[in-house]
Amino acid sequence: MSGVVTVNTNPYEGQKPGTSGLRKKVKVFLQENYTENFIQSILDANKEGIVGSTLVVGGDGRYLVKEVVDKIIKITAANGVAKLLVGQNGILSTPAVSCLIRKYKTLGGIVLTASHNPGGINNDFGIKFNCSNGGPAPDHTTNEIYELTTKIEKYNIVPDLKCAIDKIGVQSFTVEDHQFTVEIVDSVQDYVDYMKEIFDFPKIRSLIQGSEQRKPFNVLIDSMSGVTGPYVKRIFVDELGASENNVRRTVPLDDFGGAHPDPNLTYAADLVAAVKNGDYDFGAAFDGDGDRNMIIGRGAFFVTPSDSLAVLANNLQHIPYFQKTGVQGYARSMPTAAAVDRVAEKSGKEMFEVPTGWKYFGNLMDAGRLSLCGEESFGTGSDHVREKDGLWAALAWLSVIAASGQSVEDVLRAHWAEFGRNYFTRYDYEECASDPCNEMMRVLEENITHPGFVGSSHSSGDKTYVVKLADNFSYMDPIDRSVAMRQGLRIIFEDGSRIVLRLSGTGSSGATVRLYIDSYEATNVMGDAQVMLRPLIDVALQISQLKKYTGRDAPTVIT
Ligand code: G1P
Ligand code: ZN
Numbered sequence: 001m002s003g004v005v006t007v008n009t010n011p012y013e014g015q016k017p018g019t020s021g022l023r024k025k026v027k028v029f030l031q032e033n034y035t036e037n038f039i040q041s042i043l044d045a046n047k048e049g050i051v052g053s054t055l056v057v058g059g060d061g062r063y064l065v066k067e068v069v070d071k072i073i074k075i076t077a078a079n080g081v082a083k084l085l086v087g088q089n090g091i092l093s094t095p096a097v098s099c100l101i102r103k104y105k106t107l108g109g110i111v112l113t114a115s116h117n118p119g120g121i122n123n124d125f126g127i128k129f130n131c132s133n134g135g136p137a138p139d140h141t142t143n144e145i146y147e148l149t150t151k152i153e154k155y156n157i158v159p160d161l162k163c164a165i166d167k168i169g170v171q172s173f174t175v176e177d178h179q180f181t182v183e184i185v186d187s188v189q190d191y192v193d194y195m196k197e198i199f200d201f202p203k204i205r206s207l208i209q210g211s212e213q214r215k216p217f218n219v220l221i222d223s224m225s226g227v228t229g230p231y232v233k234r235i236f237v238d239e240l241g242a243s244e245n246n247v248r249r250t251v252p253l254d255d256f257g258g259a260h261p262d263p264n265l266t267y268a269a270d271l272v273a274a275v276k277n278g279d280y281d282f283g284a285a286f287d288g289d290g291d292r293n294m295i296i297g298r299g300a301f302f303v304t305p306s307d308s309l310a311v312l313a314n315n316l317q318h319i320p321y322f323q324k325t326g327v328q329g330y331a332r333s334m335p336t337a338a339a340v341d342r343v344a345e346k347s348g349k350e351m352f353e354v355p356t357g358w359k360y361f362g363n364l365m366d367a368g369r370l371s372l373c374g375e376e377s378f379g380t381g382s383d384h385v386r387e388k389d390g391l392w393a394a395l396a397w398l399s400v401i402a403a404s405g406q407s408v409e410d411v412l413r414a415h416w417a418e419f420g421r422n423y424f425t426r427y428d429y430e431e432c433a434s435d436p437c438n439e440m441m442r443v444l445e446e447n448i449t450h451p452g453f454v455g456s457s458h459s460s461g462d463k464t465y466v467v468k469l470a471d472n473f474s475y476m477d478p479i480d481r482s483v484a485m486r487q488g489l490r491i492i493f494e495d496g497s498r499i500v501l502r503l504s505g506t507g508s509s510g511a512t513v514r515l516y517i518d519s520y521e522a523t524n525v526m527g528d529a530q531v532m533l534r535p536l537i538d539v540a541l542q543i544s545q546l547k548k549y550t551g552r553d554a555p556t557v558i559t
Pocket of ligand 1: 115
């Protein structure tokens with residue numbers, strides 16, 4: 001029998017969850033009681049349901065995951081939790097956590113990840129709480145967790161409880177007067193079973209392996225040394241018949257091999273080069289925790305996430321899951337280009353525009369009004385779970401290709417020919433000094449909300465844009481009527497073009513400015529996005545005075 005110890009502690013400042021959980025440098029989490037305080041606050045925010053509950057625990061394999069899993073086991077045991085489902089060695093992708101919470105109807109789960117941020121002792125770690133619907137906790141819960149961290153005085157722990165997280169199976173402990181069970185689960189099994197229900201695996205398998213009518217469709221899948229490695233091997237190699245040469249970086253590393261595990265043109269440049277130079281029909285990469293995806297076609301033809309969402313929206317009938325559930329509405333985050341809106345309009349489906357962050361999609365899905373959604377930040381997913389899901393997106397694309405017989409590029413060309421094209425780009429200025437960025441946003445908000453800004457003209461080269469609307473985006477959730485204010489500055493012009501500026505809520509130090517530009521063309525659809533959007537980018541730089549405030553001549557990442 002193990003005993004509960006109550007430890008006195010003091011609050012730490014700044015334990016406020018951002019866009020997606022609490023993210024800080026590993027060294028911040030290593031401070032005495034820092035992690036314990038936050039875990040206890042998560043449990044206290046769930047006070048009513050915690051005794052006798054079941055929780056899912058897992059993370060993306062980055063540095064500190066195992067140690068924090070061990071702390072969570074000891075602290076949940078001391079707080080009356082009845083059972084934990086823990087991924088073997090602490091490994092669970094973010095969508096797999098969501099899948100387990102929903103399948104086993106648990107009170108929620110704790111996800112250990114800083115997503116696409118670099119890992120290792122000098123980099124980032126993160127802790128996120130997901131609710132019983134499998135999705136990231138909504139603002140009112142994360143605010144409550146934060147409030148509790150500012151007042152915490154003690155936490156409970158069973159210091160000498162020893163649980164082996166490398167062995168699949170059930171381990172039971174007697175903690176004072178109650179039983180506490182930890183079930184170590186295969187990290188991939190439930191998720192893979194679910195994907196096999198959602199998609200037509202034999203059909204995707206015959207695409208990849210080829211048939212009498214069609215040569216093998218050669219894929220290159222890059223796990224970027226993140227958590228998806230074991231999932232990719234099981235799904236692509238064992239189930240879909242791809243070879244070991246079709247997958248890369250499938251061993252999760254605690255520092256992602258020193259790389260930045262973010263699937264975009266900059267950080268997944270290796271994959272882009274390999275697909276460009278090799279004989280591949282399709283490339284996909286996923287981020288550290290497996291919720292983001294990048295899709296490219298032959299010759300490294302790049303599919304923007306905004307287009308990816310629109311194409312999938314237009315083709316859901318090829319996926320068995322949607323044949324069963326039907327398709328309710330669509331949604332995108334505000335900065336995401338509006339390509340999917342055109343699909344919604346054509347099919348007469350509801351369309352929602354929410355603030356940045358997956359947590360804003362959950363209520364709509366729970367209410368049965370949303371089937372497919374996405375963010376420009378390489379996030380795509382459906383109501384099969386309550387997280388975005390990188391592997392799901394790749395399998396959805398392969399389903400579309402298997403059904404249409406077209407290449408990735410042809411699918412896109414056909415889509416643009418039918419709907420027109422929303423050119424989109426995002427400029428990121430990473431790790432700038434915080435104060436000048438905050439000042440830039442303050443001044444910009446003042447300027448664009450000043451009477452007289454609407455109707456003003458802004459020119460670059462031979463293009464002139466007239467402002468139609470400018471504000472700081474706010475959103476009222478149609479289901480629970482909760483309001484999220486100040487979600488990004490937007491300037492919308494008469495021709496529908498948009499400039500959006502916001503500060504990142506996922507960084508662990510300094511400020512990251514994100515500048516989003518999008519513009520619609522009905523017929524001129526084959527241009528280069530950077531060329532087509534240049535005038536609007538210049539206007540954005542003029543209006544925001546970004547260079548003056550950040551001191552940056554160029555962004556760190558262009559998407
Ligand atoms: C970023 C993305 C956002 C995404 C989040 C978590 O947040 O922009 O779309 O939901 O990561 O993956 P940001 O850093 O912009 O706050
Ligand atoms: Zn992620």
